[in-house]
Amino acid sequence: MAEVIRAENLTRHFGDVVAVDGISFAAGAGEIFGFLGPNGAGKTTTQRMLTGALRPTSGSVWVLDHDMVQDPLGAKEHFGVVPEMANPYMEMSGWDNMMFAGELYGVSRGDRSSRSEQLLRQFGLWERHDSRVKGYSKGMKQRLMLAMALLHQPDILFLDEPTSGLDVASSRQIRATVRQFAADGGTVFYTTHNIEEANQLCNRVAIINQGEIVALDTPEALKAPFAESQSVVVAFIGQVPVAQLEVLPGVQRVQKEGDKFRLYTPQPGLVAEQVSELARQHNTHVLTINTLGPSLEDTFLKLTQRPTIQQGEASQ
Amino acid sequence: MKSFSRLWVVAKKNIRVYYLKGPVLIFGVFFPAFLFFAFAIGRHLPARDLVPGLIGMAIFFTASAITPAIIPFETRTRTLERLLVAPLTISSMLAGDILAAFMFGLFVSIIPILISVLVIGVSIAHPLIFVITIILAAGCFAILGTLFAVPVTDIPADVMMLSNLVRLPLIFFSGVFMPIEQMPQWGQWLSVISPLTYCTELIRYSSIGGNHFAPATSLTILIGFTLALWILSIRLHQRNMSRRLAL
Numbered sequence: 001m002a003e004v005i006r007a008e009n010l011t012r013h014f015g016d017v018v019a020v021d022g023i024s025f026a027a028g029a030g031e032i033f034g035f036l037g038p039n040g041a042g043k044t045t046t047q048r049m050l051t052g053a054l055r056p057t058s059g060s061v062w063v064l065d066h067d068m069v070q071d072p073l074g075a076k077e078h079f080g081v082v083p084e085m086a087n088p089y090m091e092m093s094g095w096d097n098m099m100f101a102g103e104l105y106g107v108s109r110g111d112r113s114s115r116s117e118q119l120l121r122q123f124g125l126w127e128r129h130d131s132r133v134k135g136y137s138k139g140m141k142q143r144l145m146l147a148m149a150l151l152h153q154p155d156i157l158f159l160d161e162p163t164s165g166l167d168v169a170s171s172r173q174i175r176a177t178v179r180q181f182a183a184d185g186g187t188v189f190y191t192t193h194n195i196e197e198a199n200q201l202c203n204r205v206a207i208i209n210q211g212e213i214v215a216l217d218t219p220e221a222l223k224a225p226f227a228e229s230q231s232v233v234v235a236f237i238g239q240v241p242v243a244q245l246e247v248l249p250g251v252q253r254v255q256k257e258g259d260k261f262r263l264y265t266p267q268p269g270l271v272a273e274q275v276s277e278l279a280r281q282h283n284t285h286v287l288t289i290n291t292l293g294p295s296l297e298d299t300f301l302k303l304t305q306r307p308t309i310q311q312g313e314a315s316q
Numbered sequence: 317m318k319s320f321s322r323l324w325v326v327a328k329k330n331i332r333v334y335y336l337k338g339p340v341l342i343f344g345v346f347f348p349a350f351l352f353f354a355f356a357i358g359r360h361l362p363a364r365d366l367v368p369g370l371i372g373m374a375i376f377f378t379a380s381a382i383t384p385a386i387i388p389f390e391t392r393t394r395t396l397e398r399l400l401v402a403p404l405t406i407s408s409m410l411a412g413d414i415l416a417a418f419m420f421g422l423f424v425s426i427i428p429i430l431i432s433v434l435v436i437g438v439s440i441a442h443p444l445i446f447v448i449t450i451i452l453a454a455g456c457f458a459i460l461g462t463l464f465a466v467p468v469t470d471i472p473a474d475v476m477m478l479s480n481l482v483r484l485p486l487i488f489f490s491g492v493f494m495p496i497e498q499m500p501q502w503g504q505w506l507s508v509i510s511p512l513t514y515c516t517e518l519i520r521y522s523s524i525g526g527n528h529f530a531p532a533t534s535l536t537i538l539i540g541f542t543l544a545l546w547i548l549s550i551r552l553h554q555r556n557m558s559r560r561l562a563l
């Protein structure tokens with residue numbers, strides 16, 4: 001897979017604070033590269049360096065064949081950006097924002113108009129294309145941002161928390177667009193703190209914590225070393241004492257989740273059998289039972305709460 | 317060519333978003349006029365003697381009026397980040413801001429020029445110098461406006477206060493209300509450091525006649541101010557731009 005985005009020893013200091021500390025990674029064509037981390041981990045700073053909004057203190061960024069420091073304009077022509085906070089011009093209409101974006105990226109007049117109409121229709125904004133953006137909902141603004149980012153038919157999309165705080169329909173539409181963009185050969189750099197979203201969407205995920213990449217691999221490979229986080233989630237029709245669930249062989253701990261119990265165990269099959277037996281002993285029935293593998297959330301929490309490990313270690 | 321078309325895109329956006337507003341246009345026309353009348357009324361000065369000051373003040377206030385607020389405002393609304401990730405250099409972005417301010421300054425200053433010529437009856441003795449001065453001054457003051465936006469803030473009122481703190485005193489020792497030679501000695505010393513001085517000098521020379529500095533000197537110094545302010549503005553904005561993203 002050809003490298004489309006490459007960061008090498010990327011570092012950014014703000015005074016004495018090291019916001020990003022020598023990170024390196026690469027993303028290829030057709031890849032959705034997730035960038036996951038807690039608040040303040042350095043996600044947005046990294047994206048800003050990748051997109052040329054912020055100059056790195058040291059290290060380098062390559063976008064296709066363009067060095068972001070030496071040739072930022074050449075690099076910037078190849079990507080579209082949806083920043084963390086939607087930032088179209090509120091005093092302008094959706095259509096005028098599209099025209100502005102198109103002109104800024106040198107899209108010809110004819111293409112600007114035809115692609116804008118197509119994108120605004122695709123994102124359900126055509127009916128309001130002449131209205132000022134000030135009156136748009138958050139979801140509409142974010143969809144407009146994505147439409148603006150796609151207008152010049154970029155090779156790369158940088159998205160920073162694009163679905164944060166959005167309604168379900170807008171989030172789904174944005175995710176579907178991202179999937180299609182990658183399926184068509186585009187590269188997506190997807191910054192998020194939504195672990196499940198990264199799990200579902202990304203080919204690979206880098207987890208950043210305190211300015212350092214603590215893991216970088218596919219979501220499944222990242223989860224693998226945390227097999228002890230497997231669990232059985234069970235709901236009973238009647239009552240079963242929690243104390244008896246906790247003492248079942250192989251159960252490490254029990255967590256109540258609504259009307260269900262989550263039993264953490266390295267042996268989910270064995271525990272599932274014992275749970276059914278326990279229900280029979282109490283003259284009740286199991287309503288639902290599911291075995292769950294380790295979640296990316298478990299991985300994320302463990303990786304961001306312990307010292308740095310080397311890239312690739314998670315999959316070994 | 318690409319750079320010019322992109323700075324023109326920024327200028328058009330600024331004109332649409334910031335300049336083509338009723339209150340901005342009204343302020344641009346009335347504020348210099350009110351200041352002028354506040355000084356002129358009751359002093360029984362011939363109206364034509366006050367024309368260079370009125371035109372100079374109109375260009376000065378209109379060309380430098382809105383630019384200081386644009387970058388702080390765009391920092392606050394996060395539209396600045398959109399420009400920073402676009403294929404656009406910081407100097408092109410600034411040039412777009414300046415071009416919009418320049419056009420606004422030229423457009424609004426046409427009103428006092430027309431009043432001076434058609435109502436007051438002033439004739440322009442040196443039209444070429446007059447036109448060059450108007451164009452050069454509008455550019456110089458538009459650039460000056462971007463300098464007021466250098467402090468890293470996302471509150472437009474902060475830079476507007478700084479802008480007025482500099483601009484208002486400047487009009488009192490720049491030959492706007494009286495020719496430089498009639499000002500006290502300390503005023504004449506201070507007048508040397510104001511680009512507005514050379515603007516009003518050249519307008520006075522090319523319209524009603526009379527000058528303190530030789531026209532060539534005034535023109536050279538005004539060009540020098542324009543270039544120096546441009547270089548200073550670019551350097552300072554390049555240094556501060558990334559700090560705005562942290563606000």
